[in-house]
Amino acid sequence: MGSLAGHVLPGTFFLIYGFWWMVTSLWTHLSSKGIQKPKSKREGSASSVTVFLEYRREHGLSRKSWLPQMFCQRVPIEPVIKIVLPLIGIIAEAFFDVENKGDGPHVVAKVFRVFDSDGHLAGLGKLHHITMYGAFAVSGIIDIISLFIKFPRHTSQLFLSLAFWVEGVLFYFHTHGRDPLNIQIHWILTVLIFLCGTLSLVRMLQPTNLLINIGLASSIFLQGTWFIQAGHILFRWNKKNWFTHASDSSEDDGDNHEAIMLVSACFTWHLILVSLFLVLLWVIFHLMLRSGIRLKLSRRRQRARGPPTWVDADHEEQERLISAGIESAPKDSQSATVELQDVAETAT
Numbered sequence: 001m002g003s004l005a006g007h008v009l010p011g012t013f014f015l016i017y018g019f020w021w022m023v024t025s026l027w028t029h030l031s032s033k034g035i036q037k038p039k040s041k042r043e044g045s046a047s048s049v050t051v052f053l054e055y056r057r058e059h060g061l062s063r064k065s066w067l068p069q070m071f072c073q074r075v076p077i078e079p080v081i082k083i084v085l086p087l088i089g090i091i092a093e094a095f096f097d098v099e100n101k102g103d104g105p106h107v108v109a110k111v112f113r114v115f116d117s118d119g120h121l122a123g124l125g126k127l128h129h130i131t132m133y134g135a136f137a138v139s140g141i142i143d144i145i146s147l148f149i150k151f152p153r154h155t156s157q158l159f160l161s162l163a164f165w166v167e168g169v170l171f172y173f174h175t176h177g178r179d180p181l182n183i184q185i186h187w188i189l190t191v192l193i194f195l196c197g198t199l200s201l202v203r204m205l206q207p208t209n210l211l212i213n214i215g216l217a218s219s220i221f222l223q224g225t226w227f228i229q230a231g232h233i234l235f236r237w238n239k240k241n242w243f244t245h246a247s248d249s250s251e252d253d254g255d256n257h258e259a260i261m262l263v264s265a266c267f268t269w270h271l272i273l274v275s276l277f278l279v280l281l282w283v284i285f286h287l288m289l290r291s292g293i294r295l296k297l298s299r300r301r302q303r304a305r306g307p308p309t310w311v312d313a314d315h316e317e318q319e320r321l322i323s324a325g326i327e328s329a330p331k332d333s334q335s336a337t338v339e340l341q342d343v344a345e346t347a348t
Contacts (some may be wrong), residue, residue, distance in 0.1 A: 003098035003105055007231025010132070011224045013085040018221025020078060024067040024279055025213035030285050067213065076147060086133035093129045097304050128170045135163040154204045161204075164197035184260045185230045192226065195219045218274055225270050230329030233263065 097110040115171040139159040146156050168190060169210070175186045199216040205210055 004231040005098060005105075005107065006093075006129070007227050007235075009089055009092060010129075011227030011231070013089065013136075013222055013224070014227060015224030016085065017078075017081060018217055018219075018224055020081065021067070021213070021217035021220055022278060025079075025210065025217050025280055026278075026285050028067050028213075029210045029305040030282075030289050058268070067139055076144060079140040079143035082143065083135050086137040086140070089133040090130050090137070093126050093133070104145075125174075128174060132167045132170055135166040139163045144152075157200065157204050157207070161197055161200035164193055164200055168193040168197055178192065179261065182234065184263050185226075185233060188263075189226055189230065191221065192219050192223050214278065222270060225274065226267065229266065229270065232268075258310055 069135055094112045095109060098105050099108050102264060112123055112126050142159045143156050171186055171190045171193060175183045196216060196219045199212055199219060202217060203212050
């Protein structure tokens with residue numbers, strides 16, 4: 001992970017995972033509010049708590065670490081994400097490496113080894129990254145197995161929380177002996193990771209709580225954006241002398257302080273943008289569900305009104321007379337004239 005690509009890869013995983021949690025959390029909450037039906041005039045509509053309990057029983061939220069899906073409900077999309085994307089990360093860390101050459105960094109094929117040719121420890125950073133990916137892959141595997149075998153309650157959720165805590169412990173000791181800028185960037189990331197681990201534990205008690213689910217989704221998504229931002233700061237912007245003083249520990253504390261302040265401000269921008277993105281998703285889903293509800297209501301009203309009213313009035317009158325046992329009257333003036341002539345001839 002000691003390169004820009006090494007930070008973009010896990011950042012992409014957490015972006016996809018966090019976005020999925022945002023979508024499922026908001027959609028579950030808004031759609032569950034939309035299915036409330038009034039039982040009677042006295043009882044009124046069902047409360048949100050009742051609806052969430054129905055969702056919880058229907059989708060087994062107390063036994064799953066993921067929320068109901070908007071589509072393809074028979075396919076466990078989230079467990080597949082937690083298996084496939086970390087597996088790609090493990091392959092990249094174990095069989096490829098980035099080497100800096102004269103014309104820039106290049107990706108080369110290189111098998112990971114814990115010990116070098118002299119028998120000394122080497123590449124422990126890669127070991128940390130492989131362990132992080134493996135923890136999330138194990139969580140996804142447990143999710144898949146739980147679909148066929150009944151585990152004790154909260155087992156799937158516990159392994160998801162374990163994955164975040166494993167990641168947090170690894171990154172807490174990831175910056176030992178590094179420069180202040182590097183430590184500041186990874187310290188922010190570590191706070192986000194431990195926040196995800198804490199929220200995933202609390203979610204065991206309240207799996208349908210909107211604030212907990214949205215908080216977990218936002219923290220995961222922020223991990224993704226900050227991973228990518230950290231890669232740009234450490235391996236792209238730093239080479240353009242934007243953070244030269246902060247990355248050099250021999251400089252005075254004033255220069256380090258200025259760069260760290262800029263990093264902190266950058267993180268707050270991420271926080272604000274992610275919050276606005278959540279609001280945007282809320283508005284989009286609200287409009288989608290409201291338009292869908294209006295369409296259903298219009299169809300119900302049309303069915304309640306019966307067939308269209310463009311049927312010919314004469315035809316309706318004829319049907320009424322036939323049902324009463326009375327012959328229908330002549331349809332036009334020509335037939336009426338013919339009948340009058342027949343009556344006159346009979347009279348003469």
